[in-house]
Amino acid sequence: MTRLQKLLVAAIALELAGLCFWWRRYSRPGALPPVDWSACMIEDTVASEIRGMESRLQFNDPSGWAELGATYRAFGLFPQAEYCYRQVDKLSPKDRSYLYYWAECADLMGRTRAATKRYRQVIDAKLSVPLGLQTIQYCWLNIGQDRLREENVPAAMDALRQAPDIPKAKFLLARVLIRSGRAKEAIALLDDLLRDSPGVIEYNQMKSWAEDELGDQDAAQEFYERSLRSRQELSKSDPTYQEVLERRKSMGSQSWHEKSLQLETQGKLQDALEWSRKAVQAFWAEDRAQELARLELLTGHPKEAIALAEECVNRVGASAKTLDIIGVASVQLGDRARAQRVWEQAIELEPTPNLYGKLAELRRLADDALGAARYRSLEQYQTGKDAWLNNDLTAAREHLEKAVALYDGHPHTWFYLGETRRFLGDIPGAKAAYRRCLQINPDHGRALRAWERLNQESRK
Structure with a gap:
């Protein structure tokens, strides 16, 4: 091949490369993957906003594709989100955070190998977006989890060891080591x-x-x-999930609900009520209906609050929060008997110091001193148990001892007092508490085991 021919071949190759680059960057992509909105659990206002974003999209704008992809991802439309990130990739933007989100979408669709490929791109490029200095370690964590899903334990362990600063990675590695x-x-x-x-x-x-x-x-x-x-639980979600929550809060009727909460903190109750009502009318959800009912109470409309709470019960069943609202509204309407019934029912679902305190006040107003003392005791018991579950043993002992001073016939109070005293090193006090618990309920299993353990230790 002559020198001239070589130059011509090189020129043609460069021209073809430039043409490919231009086509890749400026060619109009195909149609977006269709969304069957009728099959999605997405409210109409959100769907309308997303369709608006689609119609305004500039096909050669990477930020527009990334924004649309983030919105799809926030509402679980992962194939559509992946398509958007693929378009971003074709446009070669400076901001490469989309690679991590793209990998997440593949993971959430169960395509672990495709996800690993994207995480590897982030690692190889030494990117610090979107999670700052820990981005690469989170990539290794996710790769490790993918290998665990594939039951490839050695590869999973190798990946998890590359994320020494991520607690979840350490925890998963420890679990695999124990099983190995x-x-x-x-x-x-x-x-x-x-x-x-x-x-x-x-x-x-x-x-x-x-x-x-x-x-x-x-x-x-x-x-x-x-x-x-x-009580503290290991976080199961990726740090990017907070972005998902914030995006959901900013769209559709959820943004109206958030506006209502903000107005309430500013003391603008009537405005908060209007925005809350608008949110509930657009898309019913239990937490929204409960918030609207609470605002109805705060603005002096107990009947409306009861109607909203009863609708919650009819739609999704009773909850302690819903029943509490009915109880407060019933007191405002002068129906203390109903308030007592629903608060007692609420305690069966979720006992709280607040509910016990309200029941104690009802018994006091009814001149029932013994009943009031019993509920005050249970209020102290629940407060003490909450402290116990937070490992605040000193506060737990204080409240539990107040509880047994008010009423000494509740076996669980004595049991938790015994446990608290034992952990604090008061063995005689612990034995006395367990003994009283077993006098009230001889079949209290945990108290029996604790009593037996203390007796065994004393014989050593």
Whole structure:
């Protein structure tokens, strides 16, 4: 081939490359994947806003595609979101955060290999978007979870080890190690997690299992008991989920509901009521109806509040919050008997100090001193139990001792008082509390086990 021919071939190749680049960047994409709105659990106002975004889209604008993709993703339309991110990729934008979101969409559709490919792009490019310095470690966490879904444990462990600063990655690795017969390695990871977050239920449960695997029954029992007085749960969602929630709040009737909440904090109750009513009329949801009922109460409309609460019961069943609203409205209407009935029903669903306090006040107004004292005792018991579940043992003991001083016939109060005293090192006090619990209810299983354990320890 002559020199001239070589130059001509090179020129043609460059021209073809430029043509391909131009076509890739400026060619109009095909139609968006259709959405069957009738089959979606998406309200009409949101669907209308999304259709508006589609109609305004500029096909060569990467930010427009990214915004539409984020909206699709927020409402679970993952094939449509993936299509948008593919168009963003063709336009080669400077902001490459779309790669992580694209990978998430593939994950959420069960396409783990496609997801891993995108996460690898983020890792190879050393990107710090969208999650800052931890972006790459979150990619490794997600790759590890994908390998676990595929039951490829060795590859999962390798990936999870690449995310040492992500608590969830450490936790998953510890769980895999325990199941692989390597509990000693798992304990080192769990100790790190518990050092930073001692109140997480799952960490304490896992540490108990690991100690049990190693044959240390005392340590296993200790961490099992810690898990019982813990409330904090390990977050299961990706950090980007907060973006999803914020986007949902900004669209459709949910934005009206959020506006109502904001107006209420500003003391503009009538305006808040109007926006709340508008949100409920557009799309009924239990939390919205409860909020509207509460605003009706605050603006002096108890009958309207009861009607809204009863609709909640008819649609989705009773909840403590809904029944509480009916109780408050009933008191405002002078029907204390109904208030007592619904508050007692609410306690069966979700006992709270607030509900016990309201029942105590009703009994006081009825000149029932014994009934009032019993409910005040249960109010203190529930407050103490809440403190116990938050591992605040000093506060728990204070409230539980107040509870038994008001009424000493509730076995659970004595049991939790016994547990609290035992954890605080007051063994004689713990024995006295367990003994009283068993006098009231000889078949209280946890009290029987605790009593037996203390007796065994005293014989050692």
